[in-house]
Amino acid sequence: MIGGLWHIPRNIGRRLPVARIILRNYKVLALESSCDDSCLALLQKMPGQTAPVVLDEMKRTLNSQPFGGIIPTHAHEFHQKHIGNMLQDFCAKNGLDSVPPDLICCTRGPGMVGSLSVSLQLAKGLAIAWNKPLIGVNHMLGHILVSKLTSTPQYPFLSLLVSGGHTMLVHSKSISDHEILIDTCDIAVGDSIDKCARQIGLKGNLLGKELEEYVDSIPECVKLQLDEISTETRNNEFNFQLKLPLRGPHNKAIPDELQFTFAPFLSTIQHYMKNHSLDEGSKQFIAYKTQNHLFEHIIDRVNVALEKHGVVETIRTKGDSKFQGVRDLVFSGGVASNKTFRKLLQKGLNTKLLGAEPDSFSFHFPDISLCTDNAVMIGVAGIDIFENLKIKTDMSVLPIRKWPMNELLTVDGWIKVSEDEVNEVTCK
Template identity: 65%
Template sequence: MISSLRVVVARSGGGRSFRLRRFYRVLAIESSCDDSCLALLEKSKGKSPIIIDEMKRTLNSQATGGIVPTKAQEFHQQEIGNMILEFSGRHGLQSNPPDVICCTRGPGMVGSLSASLQIAKGLSIGWNKPMIGVHHMLGHVLISQLPESERPNIKPPEYPFLSLLCSGGHTMLLLSKSISDHEIIIETSDIAVGDSIDKCARELGIEGNLLGKELEKYVNSIPPELANEFSNISTETRDNEFEFKLKKPLRGPHNPVIPDTLTFSFAPFLSSIQHFKSSNELTERSKQFIAYKTQKLIFQHIIDRVNISLLKHGIREDGIKGKIVKGDKKFEGVRSLVLSGGVASNRIFRDLLQEELRLNLLGNEEDFQFHFPDVRLCTDNAVMIGVAGIEILETLHKRTDLNVLPIRKWPMNKLLDVDGWIDMEESEIKRLMNK
């Protein structure tokens, strides 16, 4: 394996000098759900990866009312081969192949995962390059290693940090202590937040392929004065003009303030809308009200659970219900939170998180930093798979055996507890990274 070479022309006075700058390139492939994605990254020593190019095609599931696994598998089988061919021609990969192939190994739908995993194996064999099978959610965590276009001076988070991952298939809060050590602090007890938002939007009659985005657009289209009116209406009971009841889940006299096991719960949001529709006609005004309240309360439920985790694991004391609660200091040293996943692209969610998170429980909140990946990199993409693969290569010095199978369920706290990891030879790493 030989790294690529680039000739750089440097001008000094009236003359020119030449030097060689060494780097390596990574081809990344993602197909865990309904997006076929490619990315070509360039990595130089000591610098963040550079995105050379990316490509994405998404299955339109509007007609089927949601993603059908067999349809997604067929979509990837039809699309990803031609995408590789087009991408290869665009960047001359046949004559100058990338140095590493990264692909999503799991978690996800097995049929969808198989499409990119199999083609990655073929490219690895054909080009004689190492393959790295990446955990999909690790990609969402590590996309924070790239500079943010809106805040380019923000440095990447330093371990330990919190990772709040909110997507269509997963919702969890992680304590990320290293690239391979992620402790699950909160996960959902029923469905993921993205799935809940999609189902709620569909129940309200909102149409489109990406229903979470469509719901966000619909809520944002509500006139400000009407949104302000809605914000002042309580839905704790049905004693409002809409007779619509919606409360934060897991709150109430039968739920301890600090439970032994922290969870999210998103199924009740759909149930509340269905209960309303069973005895009420959905008018445009009530549709606006329910959409506004549902989206906001879903986000506030997430923040409420995270705040309880800060109370439970923070380093500051807090008075609650006449008692002094002391955190166990598990979050000591945490000074960053990464928000990622498709739902993380919602601007209202980002604003609420910064406004309502109880950072005082972590100590000095003035030096706390939120990390919001670029909106286009919050949804599933191949760039994050390439970034995570680079971290696995450079930090863990591992690649993936070509005999591996896709993994439907792969807990984040068991990143290395699966078959197929191979330790790379030191000489191989040095050649690649030019140490």
């Protein structure tokens, strides 16, 4: 009090300056080498956008055709030989030599350890040299989240991952909470497709694509005739029997444990080829029926999962409502590039079991070029991990051969990141 009057400081009632955090464009370099593809990508995350923008990407693939499949030591040597020169050219092309990216992402697993180690060690070196955070990404999470480039599935959603190494239905409740509901009990669908295609005489480095193109080349009038021929028994002109697995009288309609199985498709063709030679007609028939039955088996098992965990009661069961609120399905992985499979899935999936009207359920299909292994998906997933989970990867980590989707955060090597470090990357 001064002179009997209360003294009021001049700054009272005025707005004090507040530090402003302004989101900025930041760049992300991503590397992927989990199998036989050496991949690089540069992404830019822009303010106000949920998904990054792809600025550039580069990819080289090992030619495994002469060896009848991927040999791990060959893949390791391929990555060692090529990815360094690829990165040098990529950095020069995109000006990363003078202005490095703000975040480094690479695949840590799952995959072939020799292949994974090449890009992981390279990414560690870049992160140290440029003093930038490193994110070691789960390969399968990348396949799921790459759909964000074209659409935005809302949690909780289902993810159907179909590739050469994995086939699974995943219930995704958040970026870090995923439950595997169906897995394969033997080989993956992509592996089965490759081996079945090779058995009937198709050749190429990407046999799944070769089978798709061969089946697509069959005239529509011939396909209509093939549709009329049942393979439930051998009582057909080709003496070929092929039934959907896990649907016999000894199988429970709603099993306790849901599984896919793809080895029977290969063994069926191998047994048939011991006693039969193929002409063009029988080759078309077996290729067409095998591809369709492989896809129908997956759709059949997913529908059983929808019946078991949906919200609508059926004659066979009352769903446990685990899928309450699910209105989206992400379809990804190398086999998801097959256009016939996409059509069959949209037509055959019984989404009514979720209590969803047809117009309220959405299918999310990544761009076909992003279904096979690529570095873009690793960058997309890495950004999500860094921004939302606020963690990074320690430089001591090793590749992980098997890394289940439901164990994303239980592996070693995650480091909590402070808000200041996140802001250093994403803000100015």
